[in-house]
Amino acid sequence: MYGLMDKVVSEQQVAFIKGRYIQEQIILTSEMINELDVKRRGDNVGLKLDITQAYDSLSWEFLFEAMRKFGFSESCVKWLHQFFVSARIYFLVDGGHVGFFPVSRGLRQGDLLSPILFFIAEDVLSRSLRKMRNLQKIMKLLRDYQESSGQVINQVKSKVFVGGVTDLRRQQIDAEFQMPLSNFPNKYLGVMLHPGRVKTSTVWGFVEMLQNRLASWIGKLLAFKDRITLIKSILCSIPIYNMSVYKWVSVMKTCERIIRNFLWTWNPYDRKCVILKWDKTCSPMEEGGLGIRRMEMVNKSLSRKLFGKMQSSEAEWDKYMRAKFTNINGEWITGYKKSSVWPGLNWVMGEVHQHTRWIPGTGERIYVWRDNWVKDKSLYELFPDDDYILQNKDMKVSNLIVEGEWLIPQRMLHYFRVEELPVISRSEDKMIWSGTMSGTFTVSSAAELIRNHYNKFVCDEIFKAQSSVVKEVWILFASITMMEIWFLRNRIVLDEEKVDSVGLKQRIKQLTKDYSIRMTRYMWDCNYDYQVLRNFDLGRRPTKIQRIIEVKFKLPEENQVLICYDGASRRNPGLAGYGFVYRSSSGEFIYAESTGIGIASNFLAEIMEVIGSAEWAVQNGKLNIIICSNSYVVVQAYMTGKLPWFFQVRWERIRSSLNNVQVDHNVREINFIDDSFAKRGAGLERVYARGINISPILLQ
Numbered sequence: 001m002y003g004l005m006d007k008v009v010s011e012q013q014v015a016f017i018k019g020r021y022i023q024e025q026i027i028l029t030s031e032m033i034n035e036l037d038v039k040r041r042g043d044n045v046g047l048k049l050d051i052t053q054a055y056d057s058l059s060w061e062f063l064f065e066a067m068r069k070f071g072f073s074e075s076c077v078k079w080l081h082q083f084f085v086s087a088r089i090y091f092l093v094d095g096g097h098v099g100f101f102p103v104s105r106g107l108r109q110g111d112l113l114s115p116i117l118f119f120i121a122e123d124v125l126s127r128s129l130r131k132m133r134n135l136q137k138i139m140k141l142l143r144d145y146q147e148s149s150g151q152v153i154n155q156v157k158s159k160v161f162v163g164g165v166t167d168l169r170r171q172q173i174d175a176e177f178q179m180p181l182s183n184f185p186n187k188y189l190g191v192m193l194h195p196g197r198v199k200t201s202t203v204w205g206f207v208e209m210l211q212n213r214l215a216s217w218i219g220k221l222l223a224f225k226d227r228i229t230l231i232k233s234i235l236c237s238i239p240i241y242n243m244s245v246y247k248w249v250s251v252m253k254t255c256e257r258i259i260r261n262f263l264w265t266w267n268p269y270d271r272k273c274v275i276l277k278w279d280k281t282c283s284p285m286e287e288g289g290l291g292i293r294r295m296e297m298v299n300k301s302l303s304r305k306l307f308g309k310m311q312s313s314e315a316e317w318d319k320y321m322r323a324k325f326t327n328i329n330g331e332w333i334t335g336y337k338k339s340s341v342w343p344g345l346n347w348v349m350g351e352v353h354q355h356t357r358w359i360p361g362t363g364e365r366i367y368v369w370r371d372n373w374v375k376d377k378s379l380y381e382l383f384p385d386d387d388y389i390l391q392n393k394d395m396k397v398s399n400l401i402v403e404g405e406w407l408i409p410q411r412m413l414h415y416f417r418v419e420e421l422p423v424i425s426r427s428e429d430k431m432i433w434s435g436t437m438s439g440t441f442t443v444s445s446a447a448e449l450i451r452n453h454y455n456k457f458v459c460d461e462i463f464k465a466q467s468s469v470v471k472e473v474w475i476l477f478a479s480i481t482m483m484e485i486w487f488l489r490n491r492i493v494l495d496e497e498k499v500d501s502v503g504l505k506q507r508i509k510q511l512t513k514d515y516s517i518r519m520t521r522y523m524w525d526c527n528y529d530y531q532v533l534r535n536f537d538l539g540r541r542p543t544k545i546q547r548i549i550e551v552k553f554k555l556p557e558e559n560q561v562l563i564c565y566d567g568a569s570r571r572n573p574g575l576a577g578y579g580f581v582y583r584s585s586s587g588e589f590i591y592a593e594s595t596g597i598g599i600a601s602n603f604l605a606e607i608m609e610v611i612g613s614a615e616w617a618v619q620n621g622k623l624n625i626i627i628c629s630n631s632y633v634v635v636q637a638y639m640t641g642k643l644p645w646f647f648q649v650r651w652e653r654i655r656s657s658l659n660n661v662q663v664d665h666n667v668r669e670i671n672f673i674d675d676s677f678a679k680r681g682a683g684l685e686r687v688y689a690r691g692i693n694i695s696p697i698l699l700q
Contacts, residue, residue: 005116008070009123011316012130016115020315023244023306026191028317030245030340031324033184034195036163044164045135045173048188049142050157055118056106059150060084063121070120080117105150121149135176155179159186191242198246198340206239207251210258213238214268227263228290235259236293243295244302247344252295259292279452287454293447300351301446303344307352308441310345312431321345329394331370353378355449357434359649361425363397372434373397374416383415397429425649426656432645439645468521469541470532473512476519477536480511512536551667556585560660561622563613564671565629567605568678576600577684578609579677582622591616593691594677596684605678606634607647614654614661623659630668638663 005017014020036044051057064077087108088100107114125145132138146152159182162170174181185194185202194202213234222230239248239255256278258268263281265272282297283289310318325333325342332349358366358373366373369380369389383389388411400408406421432439435449484507491497516538523529523541533541556562565580576597582590593616597608610627617625629635637643643651655661668675684690 005119009119010127010130012126013119013123016119022189024315024317026189026193026245027306027341028320029188030191030193031320033161033193034338034340036161036195039164042133043135043169043173044162046161047138047177047179048159048161048182048186050154052152052154053106054151055109055114057151058107058118058121059105059148062124062149063117066121066124124149135173139176161186191245194340196338196340197343198249200249200251203239203242203246203248203251206242207254207258209238210235210255211268214258214262217262218267222266224263227266228292231259231263231292235262236295236298239295240298240302243299244306245344246340247303247347248295248299252299256295263290263292280454283451283454286456289454294451297447297450298443299344300348300450301443303348304352304446305441305443306341307345307348308356308433311352311356351449355433355435357432357645358397359425359430359432359645360397360401360422361427361429363399363401363429365429366397368395368397368400369393371397374420374422379415422646423649423653426652434645437644438642439648467524467526467529469519469523470529472519472521473516473532473536473538476515477508477512480508480515484508484511509536513538549667551669553587553670554666555583555587556626558585559624560585561590561617561625563617563625563627564666564674565606565609565613565627566668566671566674566678567602567607567609567631568675568682569600569602569605570682573599573601573604575682576602576605577678577681578605578612579674579679579681580609580613580616581674581677582613582617589695591620591691591693592673592677593689594681594684595689596681596686598686603631603633604644605682606631607637607644609678610634610638610663611647611650611654614651614658618654618657623657625658625660626662626664628664628666628671630666630671632665635663635665 003018006019009017011020012025014025015022033046036046038044060081064081067077067080068074084103087103089103090100091098107117125141128141128145129138132141142153155178158179160173160177160179161182161184162173165173170181185192187193192202192205217230236259242248260278260281261271262268264274279294281289282292282294285291310321321341325337325339325345327333332346353372354377356372358371360366360373369392370378372378375382380389380393400406400412401424404424404426406418406424408418408421433441433445435445436442484504488497488499488504492499513536516536519541521541522544523533525543530540533539562583562585563580564583565578567576567578569576576599577595578597579592579594581592584590593612595612597605600608606629610629613627614625617623638651641648680690
């Protein structure tokens, strides 16, 4: 049933429905209250309804009739009815069970189906309210709904918000609804709503929430690593829900000061002089930090996500926001408009534009000069004072596409080269996020683009060609050595202790032995591993058992061409290239090629190789091919369609030109000749290809 909700329930219902977000309704409501005081024809009235015991009072007959109207079958309704009537409840009196009683209405709390069934019933009220334009009709509708559904609207807890009317009209509305008239700020779905910009008082409740949470931890003498865990999992997570809607103000600094004091002194009100700056502390562990996320970075990342959704989505709140904050030319406004959400969106608008890119299809939605589609920046940013651009500022990419192919005027080749033009998609224009390989926005990728980066501690080159357990031993030994030298330095300065190098070495060795109990990696059966473990007085570690596997070279079927390929990158990423070999169904050599692709990773080299070999097949009329790779990740990327965004359109065009294409996985031992060609390609210049039509000596 969860899969049907998006099609059945109206778009105003967002909770518990896949693909919808509760923040959408918070944003729409927040913007509506900013329009509440604008005088319009009619009344500006907002209702916040509270239903008494909403789950427990719902009538089954009302629910079943609503399901029938939505198109659910009679057998489904009968099945749910049987499920409901089989339930029994009992009471606890003096710790004992008293009786089992049948149930005649309501939904079970905690049942996975209950939220879905509740939304189906409540959607009847939601759809009916959307049609109402008269206050008397709204009150009649609420009375009819209570009688038919069995639910009761709590008029004491329900609230009415009125704006843009006279005092006399306000009194008439109060008498009509018989509900208390309320003002803002007011809480809605866990977020405080307030007209205008978000003030410190609007979100100060989160500071008090942090202080109350820390008050229960102060007296527990928590260890340093325990405090880090609590900060990451609890304190830094508390404001995320609110930050996904609003841009926070100076409250972020207050929250970070509380967290920083708790980290270093375990008391949020005591300040300690620390030589490590907070930004470095919040960097990832591999860069020397503790992996804590800064609140400004989280707030910006969530605002970027919201702005990106607003650009591409067609939901109700997106249409409203675009209608309110764009001008007649479709550009985002630069002036002021009363809003609580727009300041946060305007805060990140330039950064989102910098990291979003268009993949051309029809070109109707893409502006030639203002959008990123051919270079990393828009052409207007690269050539700001160009006369030709100013004269044709509203030109769209569709003007450059004729029958699915590029037709570029000679004058425009001053701004980009023909080789830079992207492949035209066979579908509509698509906006992607360039911060990820897939083109899909993620909060983590936005955070990586925002934060300051520091040098990583890279140990791969140091421990190259060593077993995993030896790597663990040396990293542990280095960490303990640095810690003990620092402690010894403090004792020398503060306690005037004399240096005992022999005792220091023995202590480091003993601590390495004590902490080695946590080592779980495997050793190699070689003299070096035995020597390292013996020097630290460590016992033998488990050794991986090697298995001999028989591999076979499989030829393609009749009228098929086999393409074996490999990609290589020096230092990963580094100078990269790829190589491939074509064979017929009888195994005879057809063609081989090595190509350089410049700076790239192994993964991109492997992906690029499939594109290059398939394009050669199309150009030479080989339309029934099998591509073999020794990279399982690359094979899965092609099988699932999760390719890097800059290769997706190109691959779609290739697939449409081929009669049949199959991507298979094999082992490196079979592809030894392709590995040789790939290494040759890594030594070639970018886009330089070297092909041969005669069987190489290695194959002979």
